[in-house]
Amino acid sequence: MLVRIFGMGRQYIYENPRNRKAEQTMYRYLVIIEPGDHNHSAYVPDLPGYITTGVTYEEVQKNIREAIALHLRGIVEDHEPIPDPQTTAEYADVSLPDSAA
Numbered sequence: 001m002l003v004r005i006f007g008m009g010r011q012y013i014y015e016n017p018r019n020r021k022a023e024q025t026m027y028r029y030l031v032i033i034e035p036g037d038h039n040h041s042a043y044v045p046d047l048p049g050y051i052t053t054g055v056t057y058e059e060v061q062k063n064i065r066e067a068i069a070l071h072l073r074g075i076v077e078d079h080e081p082i083p084d085p086q087t088t089a090e091y092a093d094v095s096l097p098d099s100a101a
Contacts, residue, residue: 027068027072027082027085028085029044029046029047029068029085029087030044030045030046030085030087030088030089031043031044031061031064032044032045032089033057033060033061033064035057036053038055039053039054039055039060040053040054040055040056040057040059040060041053041060042054042060042061042063042064043064044064044068045087046083046084046085046086046087047068047071047083050064050067050068050071052064052066052067
């Protein structure tokens with residue numbers, strides 16, 4: 001049995017005790033992906049300094065997940081606190097009157 005509990009940007013996963021996997025804490029960070037002329041780039045506002053690129057959208061998604069995991073493992077190894085995800089995003093719908101532009 002797998003139970004997922006969401007809250008404050010974290011996802012707690014508890015697995016059946018018969019499984020050998022221990023309790024895990026999943027972190028959910030906002031990722032910004034921007035298209036470029038020849039590739040895509042991605043960054044995580046809550047983890048400054050971590051930027052990655054990929055030729056395709058799927059590649060940059062994979063690369064940023066790997067970069068986040070690597071960074072968080074380094075934080076754990078250094079016995080530092082993992083930053084809580086803080087950033088959110090929202091789309092704004094804006095209507096404009098007809099114009100000559």
